[in-house]
Every structure is written in structure tokens, then in C-alpha cells.
Amino acid sequence: MLFVLTSNLTLFRQSYNVIFPSLTKIMHNASFFYIFFCTFVRFLSTFWLSFLFQYGYVNHIEVAYEKTTIRKLKKIQNRIDIQELKVSFAIMGNRSIVSIADYGKEKIQYLLDMATEFEAHPNRQLLKGKVVATLFFEPSTRTRLSFETAANRLGARVIGFTDPKATSSSKGETLKDTIKMVSNYADVIVMRHSLEGAALYASEVTDVPIINAGDGSNLHPSQTMLDLYSIYKTQGTLENLNIYMVGDLKYGRTVHSLLMSMRRYNPTFHFIAPKELEMPEEYKLYCQQMGIRYVEQQDFTEDTIADADILYMTRVQRERFTDLMEYERVKDAYILKADMLGKCKENMKILHPLPRVNEIEYDVDDSKHAYYFEQAQNGLYAREALICDVLGITLEDIKNDKTIIG
């Protein structure tokens, strides 16, 4: 098993899911215990890691950035004779987009303006001569195809893979080596990976910009950018909105990313999820620290959503469950039906990162509130903006662009 380690807490999260699936549930249900235990684990990380190695749960670690963790790992490496241990250390920075949580209003508006320009004229030759690599270690339809379409429409060429089994990572090549290799060929790397922290790690082993196309249940910044663009287009503003997030708030990286990016816009969030899939404690703490209002609720009726500006539906993510019985118990918890839309606000729009499974009934598609297919289309313009941004092409360049086709 490979761990991409960006902090002790991330290591712990990744490892307890493997070793103690039932502990995951207990910890998410008992917030105080969760926080206490995570703090405790930070102090014990050296011993924890030794245990994982000695009992064969881990045979390969790649370390991203945390200096104290690196020091501890060096101690372990010296103390324990483990042949398979390959620890990679990396210290680099570039124009990568790992998260957009720290983007200020000015930067977000800048990217929204770029996306607006691209919506007016998506076909250009701004990236002629460039190569964009799309490395998808996890399945995707929209993210990969819209990134590839964005690159193609801007005149770049695209390389990449959709099945890691068909690459040398199946022969044991490390993520670091794969990234370094692809960096020899491409000007920008778009990567989706199942491990939290993988994008950050990748961004620190190469000078080529990395765009995080989703890392485990952590973040999905390009989705957030298209979500922000969709909200901005439909509401005319990002300020003071009531945003209802429904479904799998535990594993849904899109809701985590969106929540963090909206923090400067005075939102009020409503988290509607079954107990097992409620918003993780760390994001609730984030809201408290940032002064973001949120309400947690479990009912989902016509009345509940009457005050929503944005109803952000999510799929229950089967692939992240360690206990499939639990998935079966919660998978149909919240289903949006057309007859629930009678009392909603005129401006209310239903978003969904897609794919949908059964959480939005098909009759909702005909409603004027349904916006999820347009939202996915907005992904093209938002991703054209992101690729240009990491390659140093400015809004001014785009406004003055003379390469528009059609």
C-alpha cells in the first residue's frame, strides 16, 4: 500500500480507514473524541508509522512537505530495517492549483472574468504548441473530458491516461517518478488521484504546474471554480447566499472545496445529511473559525428548502465506503423530486457536480430550477481559465487575444 503523506493527520485518516473501518464511524460520531484522538495521534505518529510498517500495512510512503513529519520519518528510516521503504522528500513551489480555498475575492473575480471571456469565445489558439497531460488515477467523465476539451479548444495537444493499470505505476513506479516523467513531456499536468494530499505532493516534486482534478475525499478546486461561476451567473453575485448542501457531505470533496471558497462571501450553509454522512468535524470547525454560519439538519422537505438560493445535491459515494452495508442503509436517504419545488425561491438553482445516481429524480430535469447540465457546461469555460492561469496567460492577454476562431 502507498501512502502519500502531507501531514500526520492525513496519514492517520488514510490509515485508520484501512485498518479500523469501524473506528472511522465512531470517531465521526463523537467529535470531541475525534479531535482529541487526532491530536493524540500527532504526538504518536512515529510509533504509529512504525506499527504500520512492521505489520505490513504500508510498504511505501511518499512524503509531501511537513518538516516535522519528515524529521520523524528520517528517524524511522534509520531505526527500522525495512527494505521497501522509499521516502521521497520534496520542496518546490509553482503556479499549481491544489486548492483554491485561499484565493481572495479579487483572484476569484479575476478567474470568473476569464471564464466569462471564454464563454463568449471558447475557440482560440492561445495554447498553440503547448501540451496538457491528464493523469486520471480515478474514473471521471466531466472533469477529464472538459479539461481535454478546454485544452483542445485553446489549441493545445493532450496526452494522458485514464487507467493507471495501463501505466508503469502498476509495475511499482512511484507517483513522484511518474510526475517527474510526465513533466518531461507536458507544460501542465491535470491529475485526479484517490489519495488525499496526492495533488499537493505532485506539485512539490515538479516545476510543471499541477491542477488538482480531485484528490480522494479532500478537494476538487476546478469543480469549485465552475460551481462559483455557475452561482455567479445564476445569482448575479456570490454574496449573502443561502446554500443548502444535501447528501454525502462526509466524502463529497466538492462540498468541502465550495464551503472553503465561499468563506469571504458571507454565506449561510445548511448541511442536510444522514448522521453517517454528515459534514466532517474539521469543516465544521473551519466554519466556526471563519465565522461562517451553518445549520445542520436531517429533514429534507418542500418547506426545508423554501429559503434556498442554491440547492447543492450530491451523490452518496459508494466507492469511499469501507462497509457496503452502511452504503445500502444511506444511499436513498435524500431524493429530490419535482413536487418538492413548489415553495422554492424564484432564483433558486439546483446544482450537482454529477454523476447523478438517484438523488435527483428525472422529472426535476424539466424544472426551471435545474441547472446541473449547464453547470457541467460551465466547466469548460472555468477550466479554460484555470489552464491559462497556471500557464501565466492573463485576463489582459485574453481580452487582447487575436487568435479567436469562429
Ligand code: CP
Ligand atoms: N464532477 C465530477 O468530478 O465529475 P466526474 O467524476 O465525471 O469528473
